[in-house]
Amino acid sequence: MAKVITFASQKGGVGKTTSAVHLATAFALGGYKTLLVDLDPQGSVHHSLGIDKQDSLGVREVFCTPEVKLSEIVQTGKHQNLDLLLSNIQDLLVEQTVNKIAVDYYHLAQWLEQNAVSSYDFIIVDAPASTSSLSINAMLAADYIVVPLECEALAIKSLKRFLQAFKELQRTIEPKLRLAGILLTMYDETILSHQQVCKQIYQALGDSVFKTIIPNCPHILEASSLGIDVIQRHLNSAGATGYIRLANELLDRFLLPDVEKAG
Numbered sequence: 054m055a056k057v058i059t060f061a062s063q064k065g066g067v068g069k070t071t072s073a074v075h076l077a078t079a080f081a082l083g084g085y086k087t088l089l090v091d092l093d094p095q096g097s098v099h100h101s102l103g104i105d106k107q108d109s110l111g112v113r114e115v116f117c118t119p120e121v122k123l124s125e126i127v128q129t130g131k132h133q134n135l136d137l138l139l140s141n142i143q144d145l146l147v148e149q150t151v152n153k154i155a156v157d158y159y160h161l162a163q164w165l166e167q168n169a170v171s172s173y174d175f176i177i178v179d180a181p182a183s184t185s186s187l188s189i190n191a192m193l194a195a196d197y198i199v200v201p202l203e204c205e206a207l208a209i210k211s212l213k214r215f216l217q218a219f220k221e222l223q224r225t226i227e228p229k230l231r232l233a234g235i236l237l238t239m240y241d242e243t244i245l246s247h248q249q250v251c252k253q254i255y256q257a258l259g260d261s262v263f264k265t266i267i268p269n270c271p272h273i274l275e276a277s278s279l280g281i282d283v284i285q286r287h288l289n290s291a292g293a294t295g296y297i298r299l300a301n302e303l304l305d306r307f308l309l310p311d312v313e314k315a316g
């Protein structure tokens with residue numbers, strides 16, 4: 054049975070898509086059968102993985118034709134063990150329709166439960182930067198929520214807002230909602246403010262912050278512009294090793310006892 058991990062944050066540009074793509078890749082390369090779901094209307098997973106076509110079947114069908122089977126809308130990724138459920142909701146009217154259906158906050162959770170959970174070890178969900186009904190769907194579908202946080206001065210403010218919204222969701226909708234941890238991203242050890250933010254976050258939140266820190270890594274930018282994951286492109290880069298370490302930390306911290314390693 055798959056564990057569902059959602060990358061969520063109200064703030065844009067913090068590394069949600071990059072983290073979702075690379076954690077999914079790291080798990081797939083580690084032999085775990087993995088489904089990557091792009092719930093963001095921006096469809097950034099397409100760009101990160103060099104997929105041009107945005108009119109294929111995907112997330113739209115999950116919401117608008119819920120009787121659809123996963124096998125009818127899933128695509129195979131570049132790696133063995135990696136499947137993709139892509140975002141095809143960038144059209145404004147489609148996005149609005151999907152958002153209306155997504156006011157049933159458990160829609161995605163129920164669809165995944167019926168169609169995907171038994172076929173994978175991991176389902177990784179990339180959520181939009183908001184607290185829209187789509188993001189709430191992404192969080193309520195998750196066993197574990199990971200909140201990427203860029204190591205910059207405004208990060209703590211945006212994290213406080215997110216944690217407030219998260220508690221509100223827990224109080225009003227789903228008490229079982231579970232935060233896996235805060236993931237520090239794009240860390241540059243040569244920048245003093247990054248060091249300070251990093252220290253403050255660990256002091257304030259301790260074990261709720263992953264030990265793995267994703268460094269600022271030009272290879273990630275380069276690989277993404279080429280539509281390749283950085284693990285395939287530059288296996289020894291700090292970005293690639295960071296995401297492999299994150300996958301191992303997640304396995305150690307939460308998941309390994311429940312997961313049967315594929316192959």
Ligand SMILES: Nc1ncnc2c1ncn2[C@@H]1O[C@H](COP(=O)(O)OP(=O)(O)OP(=O)(O)O)[C@@H](O)[C@H]1O
Binds near residue numbers: 069181182269274
């Ligand atoms: N560790 C990193 N080092 C260097 N660049 C990075 C790193 N992580 C992400 N980036 C770059 O930062 C930008 C934002 O990252 P990403 O798209 O993953 O953020 P996001 O939170 O998904 O954004 P959005 O909220 O718009 O969906 C991208 O150009 C990405 O390639």
Ligand SMILES: [Mg+2]
Binds near residue numbers: 070
């Ligand atoms: Mg994104």
